[in-house]
Amino acid sequence: MSKQEFKKDGGVQTFIVSADEDGMRLDRWFKRRVPDLSLGHLNKIVRTGQVRVDGARAQTSTRLTEGASVRVPPLKIDEAPAKPAIKRAPSDADAKAIQKMVLFEDKHVMVLNKPYGLAVQGGSGTTHHIDGMLMGMAAENGDRPLLVHRLDRDTSGVLLIAKTRKMASDLGEIFRSRQARKIYWSIVEGVPKPPQGRISLFLAKGAGMGDERRGPKGGARIDPEKMRIAKHGEVDAQHSITYYATVDKVAPRLAWLSMKPVTGRTHQLRAHAEAIGNPIIGDPKYGIRPDNDPRRTDPLRAIPSSVENKLHLLARRLVIPHPKGGTIDVTAPLPPHMKATFELFGFDVSSYDPIMEAPDE
Numbered sequence: 001m002s003k004q005e006f007k008k009d010g011g012v013q014t015f016i017v018s019a020d021e022d023g024m025r026l027d028r029w030f031k032r033r034v035p036d037l038s039l040g041h042l043n044k045i046v047r048t049g050q051v052r053v054d055g056a057r058a059q060t061s062t063r064l065t066e067g068a069s070v071r072v073p074p075l076k077i078d079e080a081p082a083k084p085a086i087k088r089a090p091s092d093a094d095a096k097a098i099q100k101m102v103l104f105e106d107k108h109v110m111v112l113n114k115p116y117g118l119a120v121q122g123g124s125g126t127t128h129h130i131d132g133m134l135m136g137m138a139a140e141n142g143d144r145p146l147l148v149h150r151l152d153r154d155t156s157g158v159l160l161i162a163k164t165r166k167m168a169s170d171l172g173e174i175f176r177s178r179q180a181r182k183i184y185w186s187i188v189e190g191v192p193k194p195p196q197g198r199i200s201l202f203l204a205k206g207a208g209m210g211d212e213r214r215g216p217k218g219g220a221r222i223d224p225e226k227m228r229i230a231k232h233g234e235v236d237a238q239h240s241i242t243y244y245a246t247v248d249k250v251a252p253r254l255a256w257l258s259m260k261p262v263t264g265r266t267h268q269l270r271a272h273a274e275a276i277g278n279p280i281i282g283d284p285k286y287g288i289r290p291d292n293d294p295r296r297t298d299p300l301r302a303i304p305s306s307v308e309n310k311l312h313l314l315a316r317r318l319v320i321p322h323p324k325g326g327t328i329d330v331t332a333p334l335p336p337h338m339k340a341t342f343e344l345f346g347f348d349v350s351s352y353d354p355i356m357e358a359p360d361e
Contacts, residue, residue, distance in 0.1 A: 012071065014071055016067060016068070026070075094132075094136040113159075113333065116156045130147070134146070158331070183317040183355060188279060190278045191254075199243075227265070248347050280312055317329075317331045
């Protein structure tokens with residue numbers, strides 16, 4: 001299938017998704033088709049419903065399928081010369097670093113143990129990330145390993161990588177159909193009540209009033225990246241569901257939770273933990289407490305200074321059907337800072353994890 005060229009002086013245009021674009025996110029499809037389009041303008045035309053996929057409203061995260069039609073409105077294009085894409089040469093250092101992370105590998109997929117602090121994708125000021133390392137492992141024909149899902153920079157653990165675009169598309173469909181079982185471990189402030197339950201909330205990006213953070217010069221600012229609790233029907237609000245269970249605890253100070261997200265919203269587990277009053281330890285976005293908060297001033301409730309101030313969230317286990325048959329079932333070890341906390345409080349990693357029995361939806 002030949003690929004249509006975008007016309008800068010065109011009106012409304014309709015494109016057909018080609019075979020090599022199957023499974024691609026809408027924002028990445030635009031980046032490929034219209035590299036001069038600014039992210040801000042793209043977000044606007046998608047948010048206002050001007051972009052349609054097979055006649056329906058879409059999101060920048062919408063996955064495209066071969067043969068789908070994409071309606072593109074007249075676009076505001078930056079006329080400044082586009083900077084040439086930087087293509088990284090295959091890197092032995094990147095390949096060796098990736099290989100050290102491998103928990104499981106066959107000719108179709110890799111499962112990595114992502115370390116704390118390493119970004120999965122690039123962003124503002126982020127130049128070293130797993131996606132870039134995979135880009136440096138591209139073959140001469142351009143094929144390279146591809147991300148199937150994401151983890152936050154400070155979340156450790158299981159990360160699934162596809163070795164071909166077709167495999168990435170197949171695995172992406174399995175994730176979207178909620179056939180994948182993802183288990184996370186966290187250490188949270190306090191002890192949840194009830195000790196086991198289901199969190200069902202609508203989330204939207206952009207903290208509301210009362211979620212201010214202090215700016216570098218002391219002024220209050222709103223954190224635009226923080227997810228907030230929203231109401232059903234609110235613009236951009238997305239439903240989110242998480243099952244959780246308390247595996248062990250040191251009451252009233254902290255608890256070890258096993259968490260199973262049914263949906264996959266941005267910062268879902270971190271926002272849900274804060275919403276039930278038990279933010280994850282070391283969370284710089286959702287775990288901030290004022291100086292006079294009892295959880296900081298009460299010696300029985302305060303987190304000991306010996307606990308590292310790093311996000312205590314681990315993508316512990318992934319169980320997912322393999323597109324070629326069988327099941328991928330991989331478990332990641334505790335990162336060093338969580339291992340130290342487990343040892344400090346006597347938590348046993350072999351303890352029974354009740355969350356694996358929670359129902360799927």
